Structure formats: structure tokens, C-alpha cells
Amino acid sequence: MASNPPHVSALGTLTGIGVGPGDPDLITLKALKCLQSANVVAFPQGRSGRPGLAQTIIAPHLDQQQLLPLDFPYIFDPDQLTSAWQQAGDRVWQCLSQGQNVVFACEGDLSFYGTFNYLALSLERRYPAAQITRIPGICSPMAAVSALGLPLTVQSDKLVVLPALYTVNELNAILNWADVVVLLKVGSVYNQIWQLLHQRRLLEHSWVIVNATQPTQIVYRPLTTYPCLELPYFSLMVIRSGANPLP
Template sequence: MMVGILYGVGVGPGDPDLITVKGMRILQQVPVVAFPAGTGGKPGIAQQIVTPWLRSGQVELSLKFPFVQDEAVLQHAWQVAAKTVWDVLRQGQDVAFVSEGDVSFYSTFTYLAQTVQCLDPAVEVKPIPGVASPMAAAAALGLPLTVRSQRLTILPALYTVADLETAIAHADVIVLMKVSSVYEQVWSVLANHGLLEHSYVVERATQPHQVIYADLRDRPSLQLPYFSLLVVQIAGREKVENIEKNL
């Protein structure tokens, strides 16, 4: 029997209508759809996104991926998830693993696919790209993420102020993901550089409870959910400074 294909389908940041046509086609043709398990007994975001589009009779696999930094815990979770998926693939059934955003952009799918192929190098993996959260946030703000030769830096998680200082020194636009736990620290750095007026926070981009904060000068202590990111337009600050110099 032929081994099934493992698809990774990026389903976008939250709005079910942002799934690509190709992603939708794959999603509806496979017999098995897998996704990261939610927390607290609730469905995860990827599952919520695809639920309106699933066919009756499709098998749904909920895979647990803990939100921790412990490498041993993560490795164990990937092994368990990969074995669960492999048990389906070896029966000749295709599996679509759906992931919030894009499957190649800081995605759990990368680890799942690599671990499955360690179990069986013959497994064919087919990634289907999706809309990533920085692009969704820029659309929500009604702003271009970058223009012309602007340099973009994306930090997936900020662990030291030095990372942000380096980005400010070299980039024209910065996107800080997973900013909720370090927001006050980030706010102070941006204040020191005069960047708060050109900074924006987007909570849950494209989702029903999306919230946008523009001009952060009077918002030093926002309480943000996990799925929040911050966009800094350094080029915007420089444009203002150049205008002031010419006055």
C-alpha cells in the first residue's frame, strides 16, 4: 500500500475567508485533518478557522504541542504527534495538518514534518502557503508593511533588549511577535528612541475580536493577549525628523 501524503496547509491568521483556494481544495479532499490542540478544552485557532469548511465524515486529529521552551518536552510532543500522523499515513490516507498563518513561518508544522520524515523518509510532504500574521496586521492597519527599499526585521520573540536595539539600528520596519509578555519593556525602549508615535499594536489580526492600538505614547501598560504583535515604522520617524530639519 502506498504511504499517504502529508500536507501542511497555512490557513491564515484567523478569518476563515483568508484560506487560499489551493489550501481549501486540499483541505476538503483529504480524509484526515490534523491541527494543534487548543487549551482549556477549547478548540485552537487553526481548528476554529477550518471548522466551517470541513466535510462531514472527515477524521479530525487534535495534536498536543505544549507552549514551553523545554527542549525535551517539545521533542517528546513532536514524537507523539508524528507517530499519530504516521499511523494514518502508513494506511495510505493523506493528512492535512492545518496551521495558523503560514506553514513555513515559525510554524509547528516544520517540526511535525521533520519528525514524520525521520520515522519514514519516504513520506512526501507538501506545504501549502498561507497568509502570515505580519501581512494580516499591516492590512488591518491599512498600511503597507514595506515600500521600495525598506528593510524589514521580524523578531519572533524578544528575550533581550539588545535584540530590539539592534533591529532599531538596522531596520526601517520592525515587527515584534509574541510581544505581550515583554510589552512594558518594549514600550520603554521605543520611548527612548522616539518611536511610540510610529508604533502600532494589533491583537488577534482579522479575528472577530481584533483590536488595534495606534500611537502608543499614552499606552505604557497594555494588557495584551498572546496573539498580539507590534509594528514599528522607523522610516516614519525619520521622515518626520527630516521635515523638521528642513523647517
């Protein structure tokens, strides 16, 4: 008599959710429902044993879900990064292969320089059967301009967003044609950027927002009075150089 085949659990689904830039209330209803119904909640592990930003954002919404902190090191070595992403993907796959649904909380929006992208790509390459879905969120530039009480763009404004590691020369060239520029993680180049904006007479049309929507949020304006600032990691600058008038 032939024996019955072993029972194989249906695969769980990995869902990436954008949880906003800091305020726990800036999460969509769809993301919240998914978060609260998940078996496992994953997020980037914080540094030095402290909770990371994504974990802090979702903490008020958690109940009895299994927590899965994943290590995404702050390094630039491609081999070490690839290894870390693969290890994170392997840990998630262990849950998915047991039929558990996993939610990965990503600060801001998934598609906007989100950590989730590295996890999803690694998982898809190593485990093609993985089922992955995405729920968008609010990214930091949108939160920052809301803190300023300004629109990000109006009329025919041309928008440029520059991630970290841009140079002053790059920005100078972009300001020749862009109407609105957002500089992410501006702290490491702030003093040089300030000098450029001074030369171009744009200090009155530029703002720095630190930790947008978080309890520690700070807005610096006008920048004419801040030639030197020691800014933390989550700091961005908005520059309005175009001619379109604000409403």
C-alpha cells in the same frame, strides 16, 4: 504453488496548509480544495479542552473528515518537545500507512514559525518514506498591516521580524539600522518596549495589533496614550523607524 504477496496500500500524503491568522476566508483556493478532499484533518490540540486557533479557523470548511488533534505542548524542555513531536508523527504515520491523505492545518503560514515544521521534520526522520507537501498561507504581519491600512515595506526598507523572547537591548541595536521592525508576541515585554520607543521618539510610528483578522481584533494607536497594556498571546507590534515616506 506460490501464494500471492499480501496487498500493501499505497502511502497517503501529508499536506501542510497555512490557513491564515484567524479569518476563515483568508485561506487559498488550493488549500481549501486540499482540506475538503482529505481523509484526515490534523491540527494542534487546544488547551484545557477548548478548540485551538487552527481548528477554529477551519471549522466552517469541514464536512465529514476524520479529525486528528495533535498535542504540541507549550513547554521549553527539549526532551519533552522531541517526545511530543515524535508521538504526533507516529499518529500521522498510522494514517498515511493505511493510504489515507492527511492535511495539517497551521495558523498563519507554514514556514513562518509554523508548528507544522516540527511535525514534518520528526516524520521525515523516523519514516523516510513519508510523502510531504506544503501549501503556503498568510502570516500575521501581513494581516496586521492590512488592519492598519499600511504597507509593510516600501522602496528600499529593511525589514526585521523578531520572534518571542527578544530583549530590549536587541531591539535597540536593530532600530539603529532597520527601517521596519515587527515584534511577535509582544505582550511580555510591552512596557519596556514602550519606554524605549518613547526615548527614541517612535511612539507615533508604532502600532499594536491584537488577534489580527479575528472577531476580537483590536488596534492600539497612537501608542503615546498606551504606556501600559495587558496583551494576550496573539499580539504583535509594527515599528516604522526608517526615513522612506509612506505612499
